[in-house]
Structure formats: C-alpha cells, structure tokens
Amino acid sequence: MAEISVIEHIHSMQLKWSPTATGQFTSLLHDLILSAKIISRSVTKAGLVDILGGTGNINIQGEQVQKLDDFANSVMIYRMKNCGVVCALGSEEEEELVIIDNAGERGNYVIFFDPLDGSSNIEANVSIGTIFSIYRVDDNTALTKENILRKGSEQVAAGYFLYGPSTMLVYSTGHGVYGFTLDPSVGEFLLSHENIKIPETGKYYSVNAANYDKWAKEDQRAVDMFTHGGYSLRYVGSLVADFHRTLLYGGIYSYPADMKNKNGKLRLLYEANPLSFLMEQAGGLAVNGQGNRILETMPEHVHMRTPFIFGSVREVEKYRSAFG
CATH class of the missing domain: 3.40.190.80 (D-Maltodextrin-Binding Protein; domain 2)
Known part of the structure; x- marks a missing residue:
C-alpha cells in the first residue's frame, strides 16, 4: 500500500470535490499539522522538562491552567495568526474571539480550537488531544460575532490530534472521516485509517x-x-x-x-x-x-x-x- 501523506490526501480530495480550490485550506492544514507536531514533541517530553503542573492561573472556564495548556494555546494562536488564511479564531483558553488583520489582507477561514483537551490527565500520562473546527467566510462578510458564530452544520472541516502511544490526526472535510498516524522517522502524518465508519452498534x-x-x-x-x-x-x-x-x-x-x-x-x-x-x-x-x-x-x-x-x-x- 502506498504511504499517503495527509497533504497528498487533501490535494486528491480537493481535485475530486473542490477543483477550483485556492489552496488556502491546504495552507491552514499545514500550519495546524506543524502546531500538532510541536505540541506532540512537548507532550512526550513532559516528564523530562519543567512543563508539568499548573501555572497558578485560572482560565475563562474557571479551570486551573496547566503549563502544557498554556504552551499549546500559545503555539496554536501564533501559528493561526501567522498562516495568512485565518481571519478570526476562538480558543477555549481565551475570553473573547481574536480578529486577525494581516496588513489589511484577510483570509477566508475562522477556526475554533481546544488547544489541549484532557489536560487534567497530563501527569497520569493519559492520551490527550487538540480539537479543531473550521468555518469559511466570504471576503465581504463583516467579522462580527453574529457572523462568526454559526451552527455546526456550517463547518467546512473538523478534526482532532490525539497524543497517545502514537500521535494521530483524524479529520473530515464533509466527505468521510480519515485517520493519519505520525511516523517520526519521516516526520509525516501517513494515512492509516481510510474512510472510518462507526459500527451501527457497540458493546x-x-x-x-x-x-x-x-x-x-x-x-x-x-x-x-x-x-x-x-x-x-x-x-x-x-x-x-x-x-x-x-x-x-x-x-x-x-x-x-x-x-x-x-x-x-x-x-x-x-x-x-x-x-x-x-x-x-x-x-x-x-x-x-x-x-x-x-x-x-x-x-x-x-x-x-x-x-x-x-x-x-x-x-x-x-x-x-x-x-x-
């Protein structure tokens, strides 16, 4: 079986479903993947460097902020602000939406994310993850809270990175669910779970x-x-x-x-x-x-x-x- 990277997979899906795609989404996904690789690296070293435990701060949710929470949030915000295709973002760790203006130019995507879900389990070495949700806005759409906050049915993509025994990306652009596993030897997420379907019943x-x-x-x-x-x-x-x-x-x-x-x-x-x-x-x-x-x-x-x-x-x- 050919080892297909997530970027190659995105390209093939765009040719099939969105032949007029501009490449903005691929750029966004590239920066999401880079963020996850950086977070994954820190998660695997959490017991070896001073990144375990709390910061002493309380977030907007009323929860104790873990050092890895703070680190993951900073990584995600920096990458999303600088990727050039995101016009607004929301983080579970931030009180308000962040509107992004890159020298008068703006991207067409809005992203919401939980930078490190399950962080209370970090010190027990339990699998944790990063969850993301992506919407698209037109060039002439005013970036008001009313225009940004929309039903989940309007998402153009969503997914999560799972930091466990292996690091995985599971995502969908509305045409099935696909899973990719990070191969550290080549530094790429490779297709490992094609067209995932949940069983109709379980035990x-x-x-x-x-x-x-x-x-x-x-x-x-x-x-x-x-x-x-x-x-x-x-x-x-x-x-x-x-x-x-x-x-x-x-x-x-x-x-x-x-x-x-x-x-x-x-x-x-x-x-x-x-x-x-x-x-x-x-x-x-x-x-x-x-x-x-x-x-x-x-x-x-x-x-x-x-x-x-x-x-x-x-x-x-x-x-x-x-x-x-």
Missing part, C-alpha cells in the same frame, strides 16, 4: 457514573439501560480518548447536564461541534440533552456549553427513548 458505554445522583431522571433511566443491559463501562475522562475509542469500536458516550452544570459542561464550539461533525460523517449520531441534533444548535456566545451524547445509531436512539 461499550462511556459516562462519568460518579455524577449519577446529580442527573435528571431521564438521563439516569437512559444510563440504567446500558448498565443493566450487558454493556461494558469504559470511561477515560479525556474526551478525545473517549471519542476515538467510541468512533472505532462503537457504543455510546454521554455527558449529561447535572445539578452543578445545568447547561452541560462540554463546550459547543470547541468540543461538541467538531466531534459531532466527525461522528455524523462516520455514520453515527450526536445529540444534546433534549435529543436534538448538536449541529443544529445556534451558539449564543463563544463559550456556550451543552449536554453531549454521541455514538452508534442504535445506542443513541436507545438513549433517546428514555426521554419518552
């Missing part, structure tokens, strides 16, 4: 059962169906790791609203939208606490949260049935 369910008493009765009833229905519990607590396992093996993941997080805990723009885009492209489902499609949710603000349930069609429909 695993993933949920933080410690919050059970804080959920609504409907969510308790839904999870009970899996707990007592022959499913095995698998929960890492690192969203990218839990998503990746569910994508490959099937089953269901649920993070419902609870008494403390009445609107849910996971972020719509930085986590739920990009992962829902991938899940649907792979043939699965992704819904909110009312059982509605995540990708049809109109964001109210840049750090909006949502309940998040995704996985194989059969399991998500089973979860929905608990709501009557």
Whole structure:
C-alpha cells in the first residue's frame, strides 16, 4: 500500500470535490499539522522538562491552567495568526474571539480550537488531544460575532490530534472521516485509517457514573439501560480518548447536564461541534440533552456549553427513548 501523506490526501480530495480550490485550506492544514507536531514533541517530553503542573492561573472556564495548556494555546494562536488564511479564531483558553488583520489582507477561514483537551490527565500520562473546527467566510462578510458564530452544520472541516502511544490526526472535510498516524522517522502524518465508519452498534458505554445522583431522571433511566443491559463501562475522562475509542469500536458516550452544570459542561464550539461533525460523517449520531441534533444548535456566545451524547445509531436512539 502506498504511504499517503495527509497533504497528498487533501490535494486528491480537493481535485475530486473542490477543483477550483485556492489552496488556502491546504495552507491552514499545514500550519495546524506543524502546531500538532510541536505540541506532540512537548507532550512526550513532559516528564523530562519543567512543563508539568499548573501555572497558578485560572482560565475563562474557571479551570486551573496547566503549563502544557498554556504552551499549546500559545503555539496554536501564533501559528493561526501567522498562516495568512485565518481571519478570526476562538480558543477555549481565551475570553473573547481574536480578529486577525494581516496588513489589511484577510483570509477566508475562522477556526475554533481546544488547544489541549484532557489536560487534567497530563501527569497520569493519559492520551490527550487538540480539537479543531473550521468555518469559511466570504471576503465581504463583516467579522462580527453574529457572523462568526454559526451552527455546526456550517463547518467546512473538523478534526482532532490525539497524543497517545502514537500521535494521530483524524479529520473530515464533509466527505468521510480519515485517520493519519505520525511516523517520526519521516516526520509525516501517513494515512492509516481510510474512510472510518462507526459500527451501527457497540458493546461499550462511556459516562462519568460518579455524577449519577446529580442527573435528571431521564438521563439516569437512559444510563440504567446500558448498565443493566450487558454493556461494558469504559470511561477515560479525556474526551478525545473517549471519542476515538467510541468512533472505532462503537457504543455510546454521554455527558449529561447535572445539578452543578445545568447547561452541560462540554463546550459547543470547541468540543461538541467538531466531534459531532466527525461522528455524523462516520455514520453515527450526536445529540444534546433534549435529543436534538448538536449541529443544529445556534451558539449564543463563544463559550456556550451543552449536554453531549454521541455514538452508534442504535445506542443513541436507545438513549433517546428514555426521554419518552
């Protein structure tokens, strides 16, 4: 089998689906990949250099900022600002949107990202990741919050980098889901998972059962169906790791609203939208606490949260049935 790099794959997909492409997206992806390589290098050295532990700061989410969080955020912002094709960006670590003006010239892409998802697991050497979501805007579109914040169904691409036993890129441009594994010997992400499809049903369910008493009765009833229905519990607590396992093996993941997080805990723009885009492209489902499609949710603000349930069609429909 030919060893196809991610850039070669993007080029072939553009020839097939977007023959008039300008090359801006390829440029954006190139800088995303470079960012991930730099972050991956630091993640693998985290126990050897002074990059573990917290900075002592609290981010906009009210969470302790880890040193690697801060590093990954700085890398992503620098690369996205200087790649020349991004006109606005949003980071989970930043309070407001960042509008980019490169000497009067602007790119046509908006990107949202979680620079280092699962960072609370860093010191336990658990798989963590970078999640990204990309939208396209026209040259004459004013860069206002109203024009930038759009439904997830309008994404032109989404994906994540997984930093684990190997570093992977999983992405979609709306024509299937593809996985690439970083080969350190050549420094390239090579195609390793072609046209990923989630199984229609699975044997695993993933949920933080410690919050059970804080959920609504409907969510308790839904999870009970899996707990007592022959499913095995698998929960890492690192969203990218839990998503990746569910994508490959099937089953269901649920993070419902609870008494403390009445609107849910996971972020719509930085986590739920990009992962829902991938899940649907792979043939699965992704819904909110009312059982509605995540990708049809109109964001109210840049750090909006949502309940998040995704996985194989059969399991998500089973979860929905608990709501009557």
